[in-house]
Amino acid sequence: MSSDKGHLYLIPTRLGDNPPLEVLPISIKKIIEEIDYYIVENEKTARRFIKRISTSKSQPSLKLSVLNKYTTVAERNTFLNPCLEGFSMGLLSEAGCPAVADPGSDIVSLAHAMNIRVIPLVGPSSIILALMASGMNGQSFCFNGYLPIDKVDRKAKIKSLEKLSSEHNQAQIFIETPYRNMKMLEDLVKVLHPETRLCVACDLTLPSEFIKTSPAKEWKNNKEDLHKRPAIFIIQKD
Known part of the structure; x- marks a missing residue:
């Protein structure tokens, strides 16, 4: 764990059920293999996506926070705590790019307010x-x-x-x-x-x-x- 803050990676996903690396760059696979903390809309589909793009990724090591319409402001405000402790995190959309027609924009706004570096990755919108x-x-x-x-x-x-x-x-x-x-x-x-x-x-x-x-x-x-x-x-x- 670094003494510095972790980064928030904005990780695009597929728009449908095609092989991930047909539409996503290899850089996304590399980032997913490096980080264990994620903010997602649906835990089941997020785990399935991560497994599809990186079969070697340890599922038990994943720590997922769920962001949806039921998430309270108090809960949301704790989601980036791992970044404050030095761990990088990934923000995943259900389809396409996070924070574009997607609730993830609230997390990105929070990251800026907390001086956490936001890194958008290339993917389909x-x-x-x-x-x-x-x-x-x-x-x-x-x-x-x-x-x-x-x-x-x-x-x-x-x-x-x-x-x-x-x-x-x-x-x-x-x-x-x-x-x-x-x-x-x-x-x-x-x-x-x-x-x-x-x-x-x-x-x-x-x-x-x-x-x-x-x-x-x-x-x-x-x-x-x-x-x-x-x-x-x-x-x-x-």
């Missing part, structure tokens, strides 16, 4: 991958998270984002719970101007990956089943 493949404005874009569930509120939000995209030449990115993807697509086709470009990107990095950008009017004839497939939606009105 579904948001960035979708934007890269969309053909929309990668110089100016906004991620909006989930849109409202209420029909009236959702329609108003879609119109608002479409207006923003036109006024600022800005790609507007959002997500939906996978089992509501088809309803989202249906609402977008109904609400958007027929010529507004719409990109749907789902199952990114997986063999079943699907990415398509077309005017909203052309999505009326969509044949792709998006049900229960993790998806990113992007709109831009020129």
Whole structure:
């Protein structure tokens, strides 16, 4: 154990159940083999991921703190104590990059407040991958998270984002719970101007990956089943 503070590594994970080193750099495997303390969303899936990427890693040596909607502020504030004692830690997302559309941002903020060095590692982000493949404005874009569930509120939000995209030449990115993807697509086709470009990107990095950008009017004839497939939606009105 060092007398100095440990580092907080932000460790990306896979976007689906493909072999880890097909989409993650070897540097992540090396870091995982070096550290035993982790902050995770789900202990079972985190242990499975660590085992997949490093079969030699001792599972009993792992010390995992669970960060989810049930975690209290008091609990969260103790999670980085190992760093204060000189041990480096890893922050894992359930999918993709920690702290991006992910509760891990609270931990990163806490690390900065405690003068703990934060080290982001390279890995897949579904948001960035979708934007890269969309053909929309990668110089100016906004991620909006989930849109409202209420029909009236959702329609108003879609119109608002479409207006923003036109006024600022800005790609507007959002997500939906996978089992509501088809309803989202249906609402977008109904609400958007027929010529507004719409990109749907789902199952990114997986063999079943699907990415398509077309005017909203052309999505009326969509044949792709998006049900229960993790998806990113992007709109831009020129």
